[in-house]
Amino acid sequence: MILTKEQKANIGVLVSNEVEYHETYQEVYDHVITSLEEKQDLADLQRAYGNILEDDFGGHYGIKMLEENRRRIVRKETFQKQKDQLYWFFKLPGLLVLITFCSIYGYFYEHQLLNINSVFSGSFILLTISSFIIMSISNFILRKKNRNRKPSINNASIKIMWRITWKGYIYLVLFRVLCSFLYIQTSSIFKADYHRVFINIAATIIDFASFVLALYLIAGLIVYKNEFKKRLAI
Amino acid sequence: MSTNPLLKGTLQTIILKLLEDNSQMYGYEITQKVKEITAGEIKLTEGALYPALHKLEAEGLLETFTEIVDNRVRKYYRLTEEGGNGVASKLDEAQAFIDQLQLLLNLKPTTK
Structure with a gap:
């Protein structure tokens, strides 16, 4: 499914609120958008985003760990x-x-x-x-x-x-x-x-x-x- | 589908091998490739994949470059010369480990 410009912008804001650094933002944002675009049906964008974040990155804690690891x-x-x-x-x-x-x-x-x-x-x-x-x-x-x-x-x-x-x-x-x-x-x-x-x-x-x-x-x-x-x- | 903890020790070898076969890949593509090859039996979590990619990059085995895809930045990974030279030894290491495991656990290779 192709995401609209507005949907992409919304995802951008959600990812931006989740991550601390620019490098993580770029990688997570591209990952989430690519993953969302491969889905057939997107009734609830926010929920789909939440699921990707939870399943693929281990949620908020997973992202923090990812950044901590990278920082180290x-x-x-x-x-x-x-x-x-x-x-x-x-x-x-x-x-x-x-x-x-x-x-x-x-x-x-x-x-x-x-x-x-x-x-x-x-x-x-x-x-x-x-x-x-x-x-x-x-x-x-x-x-x-x-x-x-x-x-x-x-x-x-x-x-x-x-x-x-x-x-x-x-x-x-x-x-x-x-x-x-x-x-x-x-x-x-x-x-x-x-x-x-x-x-x-x-x-x-x-x-x-x-x-x-x-x-x-x-x-x-x-x-x-x-x-x-x-x-x-x- | 499993996010097998046994994968942890061989994750770097898997990444290096995939990049040797595919010359350049981005994070999401790697996870999908693993899913495809293993028919969905193994799922690499990004929480494990990205730290491994970053570590390989820091060790000089991988290098990165970015491309603009649909107005967003996509970070690609590819093997460096050093990384390319290291793939064979990593595969040998993995093979030796699997052989030892088979001996230790008395496993028989399965054929599908």
């Missing part, structure tokens, strides 16, 4: 891409970039040129802020382009990726504050030499963590750039 797969896929991107820095030619950066940093630090720690911290903050701006602008563009669509399933994993970055950033700041606090509080108890060791260890940990976080952020940005291009092309 996409999340795993995104993290894998980010991990691969991160490994790029530890293989040629990425390793050369990393060695060059570390050598410049080491040279500046050794020769007390500029205030390399401030430059490093500044660059890290700048990277975080600029990535936040890039993300916000690209999200705005995608939302504007797809304003009549449900969100993409990839959004969930991208959000988690950014949440990890922000959490890492917050923990880093908290660790820095804690170190400064301990440094001030214990200055009268311990000898100056011990204090110097303490501050050096803390600074090394902070620098290393910031560096790893910066690489993670850059890897995330590259993954997001590819995802953004793909979604813009759809």
Whole structure:
């Protein structure tokens, strides 16, 4: 049986109310319409839709499970891409970039040129802020382009990726504050030499963590750039 | 018609084999093909089919493309090169499993 435009639109609304993501919408909508069109008699469209949803997808719970499953797969896929991107820095030619950066940093630090720690911290903050701006602008563009669509399933994993970055950033700041606090509080108890060791260890940990976080952020940005291009092309 | 839980372990092999035979298929088409081949004895639920398709896609064994059919988007699945190469080994695996089951359960192959 051929469905009218109005009937298809009604099914579209019903499916849209049932699913969370655009990708699921497309697949379930096509499935339901194809299945309905193969039926000979459609006295009650809504009931027929309900039956398909129940029998084929396991109802509301089945759809939720389907989306949860897909979300898990996409999340795993995104993290894998980010991990691969991160490994790029530890293989040629990425390793050369990393060695060059570390050598410049080491040279500046050794020769007390500029205030390399401030430059490093500044660059890290700048990277975080600029990535936040890039993300916000690209999200705005995608939302504007797809304003009549449900969100993409990839959004969930991208959000988690950014949440990890922000959490890492917050923990880093908290660790820095804690170190400064301990440094001030214990200055009268311990000898100056011990204090110097303490501050050096803390600074090394902070620098290393910031560096790893910066690489993670850059890897995330590259993954997001590819995802953004793909979604813009759809 | 059954939605056999025993199917779960062989679902990926079934999908790969169907796609090898039919080059490209969409979700609903796969369920109908299985129903047709088994004369309605086995019914694949979409709740099981789509996660399996998505998993195969994530593993790089399948790739997808979309086509506009009657003003709606239809997502087709087809084998990647890696997927094509993997079908034979999956079938061998399934065959070996069936042989072992026959030994274990003392089943005799039935002829219809």
